[in-house]
Amino acid sequence: MAAVTPLLETRGLSRSFGGLKAVDRVDFTLQPGEIRAIIGPNGAGKTTFVSLVCGRFPPSAGKVIFDGEDITALPAHRRVRKGIAYTFQITSIFSRLTVFDNVALSVQRALLSGGGLATASLKRGAIEALERTGLADRAHETAGNLAYGHQRLLEVAMGLALRPRLLIFDEPTQGLSDGEIEGFVTLVRQIAQDATVLLIEHNMPLVMALAQTITVFERGSILAEGTPSEIRDDRAVQDAYLGASADDD
Amino acid sequence: MSGPAVRNDRPMAAALLHVAVVLVFVALQYVLPDYHRAVFSRVLVLAVFAMGYNLAFGYTGLLSLGHAMFFCAGLYGAGMTMSMLGWNVAAGLVAGIVCGAALALVIGLLALRTTGVAFMIVTLMFAQVLYLVILYFNEYTGGDQGFSLRPAARQLGPFDLTDPTTRYFAALALFAAALAVTLAIVRSPRGRVLVAIRENEDRVRMLGYNVFAAKLAAVVLSGALCAAAGATYAILFGYVGATFATIQYSILPLLWVLLGGAATALGPLVGTLFMYYVVDITSNYTTAYLLFVGVALILLVLYFPKGVLGTVRERWLPWLP
């Protein structure tokens, strides 16, 4: 284990808003190829934490290290080019553009970084991402007219098409039906074959089924970390979170 | 406020339509009475001004209230190099465009630090500064009165640009070139990024794009196009004056674009042509013709925010660029 460079590492990562410490000295390590879930009660700092990782705002203190390189000072768009993709918690597609255009924006970014931007490969890349998410036959619809579940899938397709090394999902299954969630699980397993997945999720059965390791956040810090069964048996986690939210969802 | 999105591609239909439009204007040269031919020459040049504005406002969503400054950079850049340094038409045109692009670069670097309402006010103020600069250095610029270019200076090789027919074709050539540039940009992947910025800036950033750089590029291109219109105006009509630097000339391209349809390639031409005739006809009856500009602006934002071609695209021709 020790020989492998972690894909993502944070050291003492902190962020406060006014007096509130949303994220407080978090040391976090993610190995390549993992599927990692971050869970925790509302307001535990999960979204703030991943936002610091992908650079949506700067940390108050601490470091973010991606694949051995300190990226703390890099702006968000440069981190995306390094391979960190973020899918938004609130569906954030370009609702007045076509489904194709939405995905094409990601594909052309990946192609630009790769050096060449040919129309043919742009089209191929977009269709491929749409096929993986099952949206290929809707390519020419206006994104805003899609059903909610399809909009979430489009969001995932946009992340995928960036060909990221680390794909961060922020509550991807919120508002999806059971059937759609099943499809999502399959999709994430596929994605994990060539990318590392970090997901924030409230749906406990899904987390237990999908994640190899679970990190539990509480009040801006890591409360526990371990395999799904370790977390299920952890007393502190039960007190802080599992018990409280069991009849919540 | 901003126009509709780029929709399904029908590249052949779109290309044919634009070639046809240019050909219609070629044919009109032989049909139009002298007076209207002169009006059309002017409208074609001003439409390029509106097309430059459209690139920033319609496609990228940057509502500037100061684009008169870019038109004037071209107007004075060409006019002053030609009248004071004796440069020829081609060099004057290039000088005008370079001035416009350089000014747009500086203004963009500053103004793009702000967004929304602040961006509107900042651009308005920078344009006002340029207007006052022109007045203050009236020794060189002619101030309020402006200055004229000698007909002898307005020759391009064998072409006499003071001749109405040559002038019409020169204006049409500029328009066709601007149309080609606009289409090339907005149909390219880069153009897709500009539209996406208009729709949701934060998401574009999280797709790995440098939003600031893309907006800056849009402003510079927009400024260069407006300057090309300004420089051509100076060359073809031989007059350079501070009127073109007033706030009114920053508002007019906004009006033309809104009327014709923001983020449509031909909208600026439609808007400019229509508004020019409205003002032209009403000014025969009243000195208060700007009243109609005001009424048009209000009616547009209230009832017709997509403009003529924006509505056509939404209802009937989704492939219209």
Place this chain on the structure above:
Amino acid sequence: MAFGPHLLLAVLEGLVSSAVLALTALGLSLVFGVMRIVNVAHGEFFMLGAVFAWWFSTMVAGDPALGFLLALVLAPLVVGAIALVAERLVLRRLNYDPEATIVATIGMLYIFEQLALMFYGPEARAVPAPFDFRITLPWFGYSAYKLAIIAASILVMLATWFVLTRTRIGLVMRATQYDRETAQAFGIPVDRVYAGVFALGAMLAAIAAVLIVPIQQAHYLMGTDPLLLSFIVVIIGGLGSLRGTVVAAVLIGLSDGIIAVFFSPTLAKMLATLFVALVLVFRPQGLFGTTAR
């Protein structure tokens, strides 16, 4: 004239323009602060105030003070009513979308200006001052009316301040400014507050204009300068901050007056505009550090 008295004269002139500017800018600032919109037609409310002042003052013969008083009461009311109608007919229907509002108020600017041209004409006309004795200073005589302008402006501003901070209406306005949704949830008729604020903003500009017409003639294009200066004041003072607006008005009015005495007015305007644009770029919260609420 020696330098000292010259400077005193410049300061007095500057204070008069400060007084008028503060009132006009206060109106703009109020509208921006509460409604979050930029009213480009604000200068035209100033112009309409002056034009109506002339119109009302010519309706009564005899003592000029009578005509002036009539104008001072009626012109702001008429302008306020016009603003109210414009707000109901246009701004409310745009749902106060910031960008659409700017375009629409540009339209209003042209409409008001051109209607004034059609009905009032291109002439510049003065309203006689209500009284015209001069206060004799050791170095020069100074119009008592100009000093009265300063006093009147201070009175109106104090009244506005009192309404904003000490009355229920002011409380409702501040609540709306602070959070529109919450205010609505608490049963504040946000819609009517907006209409009232817009009218009040226009009336402040009109009062300023009535005060100034005896020393500066009414003209259909006179709205442009107050608009630009008010913008400058509101930006320097911090968008939406009332105290900042008054401080900035005094600063700008004084420096404008003083600079105009010593430098070319074009150069002064040019540098001031550039300075303000840069303030907005680098210090959007205004020079006085108060964050816009």
